[in-house]
Amino acid sequence: MIEHNMASNEEDSPTVSNIKRAILNNLYNRYTSEYNNLLECTALDPRFRALPHLEKDQRNDVLHRLKEKAVLMLQNQDEGKEGASGHPLAAEQPLDQTDRAGAELKQPPSKKTALEDLLGGTFDEPVAQHISPIDAEMIKYRAETSISLNSCPLKWWKENARLYPLLSSIAKAYLSTPATSVPSERVFSSAGDIVNVQRSQLLPENVDMLIFLKKNM
Template sequence: MVNFVLQTRPLFETHTGANIAEVLKSAVSEWGLQKANHGIAVVTDNARNMDVAVREAGLAPHVRCFAHTLNLASQAGLSVPRVSRLLGRVRRIAAFFHRSSTATAALAAKQILLELPPHKLIIDVATRWNSSLDMIEHYLEQQAAVTATLLSNDVRRNVPDIDTLDGSDIRDAEDIVNLLKPLKTATTVLCDEKNPTVSLIVPLKHMIEHNMASNEEDSPTVSNIKRAILNNLYNRYTSEYNHLLECTALDPRFRALPHLETDQRNDVFHRLKEKAVLNQDESKEGASGHPPAAEQPLGQTDKAGAELKQPPSKKTALEDLLGGTFDEPVAQHISQIDYHERWCFQFILAVGGSSLCIFSPPIHLKKKRLFHEWCFQFILQPEGAKETKTHLKFIYRRKENRN
């Protein structure tokens, strides 16, 4: 995926929704982005003035940045009184070591003595919730060295008001790290600039809501954090949920939509079929000189299928997050898809190989054009799928023989 910046405009007036809407409408008109029967997608943060601006500009779909949404939810969890007090104590200790050269030198000596990594304590930043998690992690890593330093005579006589964390504080700090680390990983995954990430919103939101479900073994602190995060996420993405589900279904990694009920899954596929039919009709009207995908000779499509190579298997942050939720049920849900969709799915398995694994990037649209055209033929022309099915059997068996 390649990104281009069409324009950057200063806005000297107050940043009201109406003023921002005028800038958006001007940009759409200047660059000729209007297209009949097609919306113009907009991604913004969760600010209310942006909601007003996009609505008044008549742009849709409007997708709120999920990384910003995670930031808001995490901030809500960190604002729990018990957690807020704990962060304040860790912040005060870290700030002391930043101010005192004597304490910093003593800490370095204790790190060598205890064979700990020579990492410095860090202070969190209010606008980056990840920094609060990093601050706690660094403190837990250096806990023994910090305690020994603060108890030393040279340091203790100058800081009588700074105490280390007690046992319950340490347990809560460890629980906070374990609970919020997946959210930090999700934020990192969403910062990918090489691949589209809109298809990740529904799976990641489902994963977070699943992880934040209450558990009898949770401590009071963990229960309060989970409740705060769930309450913050509850009403997010309700208006654009169907659009996000369709984006997820079109991503080969999440094609099975295992987190949905059968009726919900079928509704998503039905909407995609209708949109595919409409899109094909518009394509025929606008590009009559190009032969339809069904007229491509089988030899040519066979060659295209043979050139599809599997990417090397590697473990990534996305696999850590969703590996147990969204990769295993793929084959289980094939039987719940209707006849021609099931053969389309098997074709993905045959020529896409590990492209269905969630740690592989989505299939490159430009290189796999014929692959997607074949998939559309299954959706749009099931009555003519018999001949293509026979050819796909050949490819599928050839794939099995190679393995």
Template sequence: MKSFVLQTRPLFESHTETNIAGVLKAAIQEWGLEKAPHSTAVVTDNARNMEVAVREAGLSPHIKCFAHTLNLASQAGLNVSRVSRLLGRVRKVVAFFHRSATATAVLAEKQKMLEIASHKLIMDVVTRWNSSMDMLERYLEQQAAITASLLSTEVRKNARQLDTLDSNDITDAEEIVTLLKPLKKATSVLSDEKSTTLSLIVPLKSMIEQSMTLDEKDSTTIANMKAAILQNISGRYSEVHNYLLESTALDPRFRSLPHLLPEQREEVFHRLMDKSNQLQQAGTVERADKREGGASDGDPTDAAEKREITQRVEQEQPPPSKKTALEDLLGATFAKPTVSQSKCRIEVEIEMYKKDTSIPLTSCPLKWWKENAQAYPLLSSLSKAYLTVPATSVPSERVFSTAGDIVNAQRSQLLPENVDMLVFLQKNL
């Protein structure tokens, strides 16, 4: 199971499933991954053509961008009729101030008079749900200044057609912003390019589903929004749920898997044990005991590492029961096998890992695995295959923006290979 960020060739044909699948296959072949295409993770948006293309290319697991998933769920909530009408009315007010220089000047005066921050009103973009939340939040911040401006003599005659918000509307707007704030924070966290994000999908999805649980105190508007968001997000990722759970378990911040039942946790770690064994059999993980591989018979590092693991596991074992008569007579000659001999190496590592202390949420799991690679040689290799997979396609989409910044009217004669190098330097330095 490997993860790579593939730079595919441009697709000049129509973006059909077959054409996209062909580009994916070409990228796999170019990077020398054709021997095991089924174990190459692919991260795309939720578009239907991408889903079919990945399936036709024979690639798995297919991770659908969680930021895009949050966008779809939030849009479902914002499309509730009451919320949609509210946003439309706010949008008209904001548009009026944007196109009227007089209204903008009066708004600035009222902000200064009322000692409100001198911020411009925000106009949302329909395709970006968080911009709608930002528009509402800014409107609430500037509500007093907006009302005072619309009542002023200079503005009133041109603002007669505007349908301003009453107290019930303001209350709904405040509750909508409060409801959507966790989703906006989750989107921001997932868009980070310098930390692992795949392991966050299950914890964040569980948190969002819990926050969308209906409460008897909810207004009708909020109850409808919660139901729409929950319905949209709850059925997603079912086909890769086990894979996501495994990645979460390999993140030392979430290794306890508190949202699962004990037997479900055991199933997750049992699957990780099987995956580790598969990697060893495929030759992608170095043998823990180098003597079995015929190399470095007297490697002191490997021997010390083995002794350390054995000692740690033995310290965690329950106290021995009372010796039997046979053990008392022959125990010195026929000693019982050590823990490392009776247990598979990966079993020892998993037991140690589960009992180890979880790291703070602000810590970097990749750095932790690097520092603890000697204590967990098999699990650390497995973690690289999972935790290097991004949860969103945001980083790859930013590459297009970077290319647009590099190739402009003054630099339109750049050779394609030079553009590739400049984009690479921009994203990696």
């Protein structure tokens, strides 16, 4: 979108064309390494979820990367739960009486009838295709209607987190990223004002407290 808006046209003066070219070059240098990350952030924004500015193959690539990260996050959560609640001897616990009785009373599988043996391969009911939780969320999310540009994406995810437990976790990680580095740069400027030649012997913990007080007064 920015490339389209910043493209030079016949009505532009040489000065305007040079400005547009400088803006594009500056953006290329800043966002080349973060380009994929920005596309994933855009896909997780319910205002721009359709990604209309991308080609179909590009959209599929972005959604595929999000799916892989959601699966990885789910695996890490499962491993964390097993590590927190699992016990080395948990799988070796003896069966209780109910389980023993159920195991003893378990009947062998019934034999196939002649009709099943003859026509079973042709007329058996097809096995239902299994859809993973993340695939179900992706399909449902892509079918959603995009919210208005004036709406808050964070509020939308908060209200719909129950419907998208996996995607909402990724959205929190992506959409919480600050959109600008200005606040952090201001902290460094404040630190430079506090730690000067006259106050070069300040202890690090005192510098931290002074910066905290200045930024929160």
